[in-house]
Amino acid sequence: MKILTVEGKTREEALKKALEELGASEHEVRVKVVEEGEDRVVLEVGIKAEEVKLIKEVIEGFIKSMGTTGGVEVIEREGVYYANIVTGEMDSILIGKAGKNLEAVQHLLARMIHKRNPKIDVVIDIAGYREKRERFLRAKARAFAEEVKRTGIEYIFEPLPPSFRRVIHLELAGKEGVRTYTIGEGDLKKVVIAPKRRR
Incomplete structure (x- = not known):
């Protein structure tokens, strides 16, 4: 599997170099901006079909190892792959309470995929749960x-896994009049929305 890191004065120039070397068209590749300055852009470019095949192989192997059947849909957005797994009978177990098991599945499958190709970023979902929850x-x-x-008056969310806490922090980052912070330990960490103190 070939992944190129290319440099150019503009995104277009760097991408053109990569496409020529890979012998591919723009819609066939995943493009991730590694570095972007005023006069220099560094891109990481890989063939989508090969990367999707690898992701599906790893996930399908995982599903099979659980003794169940299912499918996986993989799409790419802005250099990151989103893999939605549907098993039917095992979905609720894989999701777990408040998405806790989903976090473990995310960690495990991302590590398995990175072992075979460290350049691939993948977000795992189960039956669309992550997308709906976010x-x-x-x-x-x-x-x-x-x-x-x-x-x-402050508002405190229920305990949430790290990726869901991050969604809240990012959503309210820069929001006028409020700030967010985390309280608690381990699995009991909660996000707090608090009034922003005037200076």
């Missing part, structure tokens, strides 16, 4: 941020 958490964060601004 959408819900973003909406909840926005709503409670307004409430905190209005009342001046």
Whole structure:
């Protein structure tokens, strides 16, 4: 599997070099910006079909090792692959309470994929749970941020796995009038939305 790191004065120039060397068209490749400056751009470019094949092989092997059947859909967005696994009977077990097992599956499969190709970034989902949960958490964060601004009273989320806490922090980063921080230890960490103190 060939992954190129190419440099150019612009993104277009760097991408053109990579496409010529790979003998591929733009829609056939995954492009990730590694570095971008005023007069220099560094891209990492790989063939999507080969990378998707590797991701599917690893995930399908994992599903089979659990003694069940299922499928996986892989899409690429801005240099990152999103793999949605559907097994039917095992989905709720793989997700776990509040997505805790999903975090473990994410960690395990990402490591297995990185072992074969360290350049691939992959986000694992089970039956669309992560996507729905992130959408819900973003909406909840926005709503409670307004409430905190209005009342001046902090809001504390339920304990959440790291990737879901990150969604809230990113959603409210730079939001006027509120700030976020984390409290608790280990599995009991919670995100707090608090009023921003005026200086």
